[in-house]
Amino acid sequence: MSLVQGTHQETGRPAAARTSWLAWPEFNQPAVWLVALILLIMPAIASNFFLIEIFATTLILGTIALSLMFLAGYGGMVSLMQLTIAGFAAYMVAVFGLSANANISLGWPWWLATPVALVLATIFGTLGGTLAVRTEGIYTIMITLAIGAAFYYFTNQNWAIFGGHTGINTIATPKFWGVDWRSDVPYYYVTLGVAAFCYFAVQYVSRAPFGLALQGVRDNPRRMAALGFNVNAHRVAAYAFASFIAALGGVLQVWNYRQISPGSVSVGACIDILIIAVVGGITRPVGPYIGAFIFVILRTFALDLLVKFGLDGNRFRLLIGLGFLAIVFWSSDGVIGLWERWRRKAAMKGGGHGHR
Amino acid sequence: MAIDSAAPRYSAVAAGAALELRGVTRLFGALAALTDITITVRPGERRAVLGSNGAGKTTLFNCVTGDFPPSSGTIRFFGEDITHFPPYERIRRGLRRTYQISALFPSLTVRDNVYLACRGVSRGRFSLLRPGTNDALMHATEQLIQAVHLTPVREQLVAELAHGQQRQLEIALALAGAPRFILFDEPAAGLSPTERRELVEILTSLPAHIGYIIIEHDMDVALRVVESVTMMHNGRIFKEGLPHEIEADPEVQELYLGAGHG
Numbered sequence: 001m002s003l004v005q006g007t008h009q010e011t012g013r014p015a016a017a018r019t020s021w022l023a024w025p026e027f028n029q030p031a032v033w034l035v036a037l038i039l040l041i042m043p044a045i046a047s048n049f050f051l052i053e054i055f056a057t058t059l060i061l062g063t064i065a066l067s068l069m070f071l072a073g074y075g076g077m078v079s080l081m082q083l084t085i086a087g088f089a090a091y092m093v094a095v096f097g098l099s100a101n102a103n104i105s106l107g108w109p110w111w112l113a114t115p116v117a118l119v120l121a122t123i124f125g126t127l128g129g130t131l132a133v134r135t136e137g138i139y140t141i142m143i144t145l146a147i148g149a150a151f152y153y154f155t156n157q158n159w160a161i162f163g164g165h166t167g168i169n170t171i172a173t174p175k176f177w178g179v180d181w182r183s184d185v186p187y188y189y190v191t192l193g194v195a196a197f198c199y200f201a202v203q204y205v206s207r208a209p210f211g212l213a214l215q216g217v218r219d220n221p222r223r224m225a226a227l228g229f230n231v232n233a234h235r236v237a238a239y240a241f242a243s244f245i246a247a248l249g250g251v252l253q254v255w256n257y258r259q260i261s262p263g264s265v266s267v268g269a270c271i272d273i274l275i276i277a278v279v280g281g282i283t284r285p286v287g288p289y290i291g292a293f294i295f296v297i298l299r300t301f302a303l304d305l306l307v308k309f310g311l312d313g314n315r316f317r318l319l320i321g322l323g324f325l326a327i328v329f330w331s332s333d334g335v336i337g338l339w340e341r342w343r344r345k346a347a348m349k350g351g352g353h354g355h356r
Numbered sequence: 357m358a359i360d361s362a363a364p365r366y367s368a369v370a371a372g373a374a375l376e377l378r379g380v381t382r383l384f385g386a387l388a389a390l391t392d393i394t395i396t397v398r399p400g401e402r403r404a405v406l407g408s409n410g411a412g413k414t415t416l417f418n419c420v421t422g423d424f425p426p427s428s429g430t431i432r433f434f435g436e437d438i439t440h441f442p443p444y445e446r447i448r449r450g451l452r453r454t455y456q457i458s459a460l461f462p463s464l465t466v467r468d469n470v471y472l473a474c475r476g477v478s479r480g481r482f483s484l485l486r487p488g489t490n491d492a493l494m495h496a497t498e499q500l501i502q503a504v505h506l507t508p509v510r511e512q513l514v515a516e517l518a519h520g521q522q523r524q525l526e527i528a529l530a531l532a533g534a535p536r537f538i539l540f541d542e543p544a545a546g547l548s549p550t551e552r553r554e555l556v557e558i559l560t561s562l563p564a565h566i567g568y569i570i571i572e573h574d575m576d577v578a579l580r581v582v583e584s585v586t587m588m589h590n591g592r593i594f595k596e597g598l599p600h601e602i603e604a605d606p607e608v609q610e611l612y613l614g615a616g617h618g
Contacts, residue, residue: 208483213482215463225443227473228533237482
């Protein structure tokens, strides 16, 4: 019995295992390096269509879904307004930057408009979070969905700032150092850089006091208060952190399409982010990117596949929905959950050196 | 015990009482869970609260920690009126508690649990930086884990721990930082005789300036680790006295001890 003094056995863990908690255990896995390498040399492998329509889009949607994963996975807060925050950032880039709608856009240079958009979107998301943390569970979902829906209808009807239902078009993208950063290869590297930054930031913070405390709040908010934590302040801070990540995704998105309209911030699009996060798995930061990849592949190719079978191509959402159902049915933790179960089985067969 | 035995950050003699409740009443709808509770506990005093189920013992703890505030009355902690403070402000002032049913973080490791407890009563709760190898709180965390004999399982998830180990962890969380006063809610619940002996050892070896109130049904545990006893019945204080007085009191025996001690 562990309580009895004198019977402790040291588990004999090497000293490295002890310090790995503090540093970056993520880098110990060869698979991580392999994926990083493939992503880095992607422009040499993939056509420009794949580079932008598949991989850059995956990275953007994955980053927005990552902000939901951070809130839901670590904080236990399911926010449906993450795409709305991204869309808000996108609109702000259009409003403060340059676009064809000269009566709306202020025409600031990108290096000024982008930080302003990020800050405003973070404030927007934090204010939404301040409302949402007053509730729990399904009510959090309702409030954030309401914010998303309200923003969608507001952009539809507001012409002075948001350009009504036609939105804002031909938005200028960064050009400097003699590079057009919206041309395919540079843009791919921009999205890869931002996505990598967000991914590692979430991974890192999950083991920092702020992220650990957030997981504590998820597991037992009452005890967290009894340990000296201001639980609501912690939750609001989590929304701020997640809002910034979502805003980065939004800026990438508006640079990708060079236009923003209410269709991009519709309730359906908000729910797509939820689907992406859940399909991928919300226990780890890599989940949303896996989910986004599956989502983008289905969205891009399901149409052709359906037509081939003589069905209406517009039914591709049916495939996504069925895939969503299947994954949730077989694994409550998305693709990551399936993967981990498979690894556990393989480890047990192969003599069982455990992993986590 | 190797817990923070350095001089307490607060002067224990500055204020008369560690904990002072005056006329504390707690209503749940029409039901009075606590009625007009007045208790004064000196700094460093160790007291047991006895009473049958539903006597209001845990409600009393919840009022003191702010889990739910009293409907009326005042609570002072080392002279400061904390009646309307949120729980975390009370904890930061040196109040601690354990829960009758372990309230831990099951999906985190033992070390993360204890680290959170240490972090909760110090600065940097929002820190985005992972702690370094010579982080002071990491050091305090390891010491605390050792103090409750959980070192061998410190990297295990709490959900995987045995019941007794979870109870030990529950106590470790309450000892983090510089506690001045601790509320133990049935710390011996579900422990084996050996584990109970361990518990008594931990409680009696706490630094003298740390007072506590313990709710405990096991008289062998309760009366060995306290110097005073409060009997509660139906949400009221029924009797206060020294352990042997309470034990010998015929009314108390009839009400509470009678059942188990013939």
